[in-house]
Amino acid sequence: MTNLKTMLSSKDMDWETPQEFFDELDKEFHFTLDPCATKETAKCKKYYNKKDNGLEQTWQGHTAFCNPPYGTEIKHWVKKCSDESKKPNTKVVMLIPARTDTIYFHEYIYHKAKLRFIKGRLKFGNSKNSAPFPSMLVIF
Ligand SMILES: C[S@@+](CC[C@H](N)C(=O)[O-])C[C@H]1O[C@@H](n2cnc3c(N)ncnc32)[C@H](O)[C@@H]1O
Numbered sequence: 446m447t448n449l450k451t452m453l454s455s456k457d458m459d460w461e462t463p464q465e466f467f468d469e470l471d472k473e474f475h476f477t478l479d480p481c482a483t484k485e486t487a488k489c490k491k492y493y494n495k496k497d498n499g500l501e502q503t504w505q506g507h508t509a510f511c512n513p514p515y516g517t518e519i520k521h522w523v524k525k526c527s528d529e530s531k532k533p534n535t536k537v538v539m540l541i542p543a544r545t546d547t548i549y550f551h552e553y554i555y556h557k558a559k560l561r562f563i564k565g566r567l568k569f570g571n572s573k574n575s576a577p578f579p580s581m582l583v584i585f
Pocket of ligand 1: 463481482486488494495497499500515
């Protein structure tokens, strides 16, 4: 079970999107690809897991919902989302912590993508606790 200590630990980077939150968003965007998931957490029929390595796959032609691992690799996912979104018929929506002081935020997101800052804090996975950070949606 996820407790606050685990949530604050850098080892636990799999912040599963709350299903209701995803469902509302899906009504608007109609997602066709979850590029970083497990079989259990995938939000779309079509998904990539660690073994597939979503960072090395093409997302072209999809509307992707990307809630990536929140460790240091997050910058690679932000770049990938930005790059993929430039391909024809491809749209990407990211759910990430609202860390507006990061290099990747300024390089790939700020003034380049549409932003929605989430009011309040999300409860990820089955956690009863709210996340210790604010979240944002980045629409590439
Ligand atoms: C924050 S969780 C999100 C899970 C799910 N997509 C969701 O929205 O609830 C990030 C997921 O990315 C997966 N992951 C980590 N590295 C990956 C990679 N290189 N390619 C694909 N998936 C990866 C992890 O196993 C984890 O399930």
